[in-house]
Amino acid sequence: MVVVTVVAPDDALGFEVMLADVVFGAANATVDREHYDIRIASKSGTADIASGRGAVGLHTRWGIESLAESDLIVVPGAAGFLHEPDEVIVDALRTAAERGARLASVCVGAFTLAATGLLDGHRVTTHWEYAAELARRHPRVEVDPSVLYIDNGQILTSAGVVAGLDLCLHIVRRDLGAAIAADTARRIVMPPQRDGGQAQFITHAEPVRTDTSLRPVLDWMQSNLHRPLTLDEVAAQAAISVRSLNRRFRREVGTTPMQWLLRARVHHAQRLLETTPLSIDRVAAEAGFGTATSLRYHFARQTRTTPQAYRNSFQHRAEPRAASVAG
Incomplete structure (x- = not known):
């Protein structure tokens, strides 16, 4: 059984917290057994979903210490992702990586992973709107804003929120094979593999500028x-x-x-x-x-x-x- 733990900090983005459960839960239903043991962990057993994203209180029986027995850790984004992440969470992620756990970020959750130093020297992605900021803050990280997700083996990163679904489905494909992944995608009514990358969704500024003599x-x-x-x-x-x-x-x-x-x-x-x-x-x-x-x-x-x-x-x-x- 693969223990999947989603880290839920305060100010978490609700859909990103739950999307791993959607995909891995559907994979369990597809194979008709509990291949993935899905958990949501927070520091105090509760987390407040970001205001404007539902603003609900999340209660869970799993604490951050449960990362010590997790095989796959999913790091969603938080509304305050541009602030320094909680050191307790950062330390727990480092420790989990040292013993071989896989770590996967969703959207701006890459900022939390980058704070651990685990992304240094790797090609990663995040939401295109914040890719330049991630690269500026972490110059040893190679940020590619053009793709939906990147699999580096132990470290995986995804672009926007929905790309987190693509990444989780990719993990199912890697763990259980293409046929199970396709059946899982069909169960949650999403394409098994989306064409193109994140670049097609980037909104470019109009090429004509107003602040130039040209x-x-x-x-x-x-x-x-x-x-x-x-x-x-x-x-x-x-x-x-x-x-x-x-x-x-x-x-x-x-x-x-x-x-x-x-x-x-x-x-x-x-x-x-x-x-x-x-x-x-x-x-x-x-x-x-x-x-x-x-x-x-x-x-x-x-x-x-x-x-x-x-x-x-x-x-x-x-x-x-x-x-x-x-x-």
């Missing part, structure tokens, strides 16, 4: 995305040399003109895929990629998914069809 040329580039713009043409529009254009772009925008243009084109393609019925070929032409092949290549590099998969996930429908939900 604003006129950025506006012009934005309005001419459909054209095959060259560096010489952009420099001529800005009335400066190519060398000066590159230097000013790096200083004021933080990238090169062509990289900015590429990102703007992908951004425009995303908007077209979300809001229009245009074919992929037409989207490629409107966004300045010329061919669908070029669009797919650059789109996948920036979003880790395909244009069609992105459209399937995010296209706005003014009159959605009625849906039938079973289960």
Whole structure:
């Protein structure tokens, strides 16, 4: 039997505390036996779920000392994740890792794991919105904000909240095999494996900035995305040399003109895929990629998914069809 313990600090995010029980409990039902012994542990036997996330009191019979006999420890996020985590929890996680327990974080729970030092030297993930902050606070940790989860063997991390479900299902797949994982996913009505990564969910700021002297040329580039713009043409529009254009772009925008243009084109393609019925070929032409092949290549590099998969996930429908939900 695998003892799974979810750490529930005060200010915990309620759904993240319970999602391990959802997946591993469904796996137990799928194999018709208690393969996973699921526990929720807190320092005092109680934990207050974060205000605005239900604000309920959680009562459990398991204390933090139960981590000493856990095979898998799940670390959910807490509303105060940017504050220093409780040292009692940090020490208990270190001790559990030393004896070989697996540790898995959900979303911003990675900040708690990082405080233990156990993520140093590892590639990990967390919610894309806080990935840069995690990397800034813990420079020895390689933070990849583009994926849904990362399995380093003993240490596992997941991105946003729902990615925690993906990670738990991955653990079931690793423990019990693909067939059991697929049946578990079917039982809780979720896909056995989601396509793409976290990058497709990242909300990028509009490429046009307001705080740069290059604003006129950025506006012009934005309005001419459909054209095959060259560096010489952009420099001529800005009335400066190519060398000066590159230097000013790096200083004021933080990238090169062509990289900015590429990102703007992908951004425009995303908007077209979300809001229009245009074919992929037409989207490629409107966004300045010329061919669908070029669009797919650059789109996948920036979003880790395909244009069609992105459209399937995010296209706005003014009159959605009625849906039938079973289960």
